Amino acid sequence: MIMTSLQTAPAAGFAPAFEPPVIRSANAADSQWIDELQAIAFGPGRFSRTAFRIRERFPIDPTMSLVAECEGVPCGSVWMTPISVDGLNGYLLGPLATHPNFRKRGAGKALARTAMQMAMERADGTFVLLVGDQDYYCPLGFTTTTRGAIQFPGPVDPDRVLLYADDPTLAARLAGPIAAFKR
Numbered sequence: 001m002i003m004t005s006l007q008t009a010p011a012a013g014f015a016p017a018f019e020p021p022v023i024r025s026a027n028a029a030d031s032q033w034i035d036e037l038q039a040i041a042f043g044p045g046r047f048s049r050t051a052f053r054i055r056e057r058f059p060i061d062p063t064m065s066l067v068a069e070c071e072g073v074p075c076g077s078v079w080m081t082p083i084s085v086d087g088l089n090g091y092l093l094g095p096l097a098t099h100p101n102f103r104k105r106g107a108g109k110a111l112a113r114t115a116m117q118m119a120m121e122r123a124d125g126t127f128v129l130l131v132g133d134q135d136y137y138c139p140l141g142f143t144t145t146t147r148g149a150i151q152f153p154g155p156v157d158p159d160r161v162l163l164y165a166d167d168p169t170l171a172a173r174l175a176g177p178i179a180a181f182k183r
């Protein structure tokens with residue numbers, strides 16, 4: 001059953017028991033609603049965001065695009081873009097978005113965790129980079145980077161440039177412009 005914003009909120013003390021979200025690969029049939037989801041989540045200004053500019057230069061890896069479903073209904077999405085910094089291959093995570101009707105059910109974190117795991121299991125992936133809120137991503141294992149060290153093709157808030165890597169020293173020392181993934 002699709003929850004809508006018109007449904008009555010549950011009585012205090014009776015939290016709805018939701019099934020955990022299911023994460024699956026995205027397919028061609030998902031393209032339109034993912035586009036609509038990103039428009040809802042990020043608004044019309046999304047195309048001017050620096051992270052979107054990176055994806056204009058370097059295409060996403062469709063084999064790493066994931067969808068979250070709640071009760072069989074697609075509700076969230078994440079993309080991964082292969083990149084490199086200072087000769088090291090990694091992935092840019094994002095956009096990550098959950099439809100407002102399905103938020104706070106674990107879909108966003110499940111998508112991020114699965115994407116992080118896929119990236120690190122690939123022999124060519126050393127890190128996952130993103131621009132996002134520390135409060136959301138640091139509990140997942142992301143850490144802050146050296147301010148201004150990783151150069152984006154546009155303005156970013158350096159406090160929001162976060163990195164996940166097996167090597168705990170990498171976030172502090174990774175530096176240079178975001179470049180193409182080295183094949």
Ligand SMILES: CC(C)(COP(=O)(O)OP(=O)(O)OC[C@H]1O[C@@H](n2cnc3c(N)ncnc32)[C@H](O)[C@@H]1OP(=O)(O)O)[C@@H](O)C(=O)NCCC(=O)NCCS
Nearest residue numbers: 041094096097098103104105106107108109132133135136
């Ligand atoms: C951020 C977003 C993906 C989270 O999706 P979600 O499926 O609700 O996430 P989860 O259910 O895994 O986690 C929800 C928890 O994270 C918290 N949270 C959500 N956004 C947060 C943020 N920006 N900073 C800190 N905490 C945040 C929620 O309050 C909630 O806390 P609770 O568990 O204590 O109630 C979703 O709110 C969204 O699409 N936002 C708009 C787009 C966006 O900002 N994307 C992230 C940047 S790439």
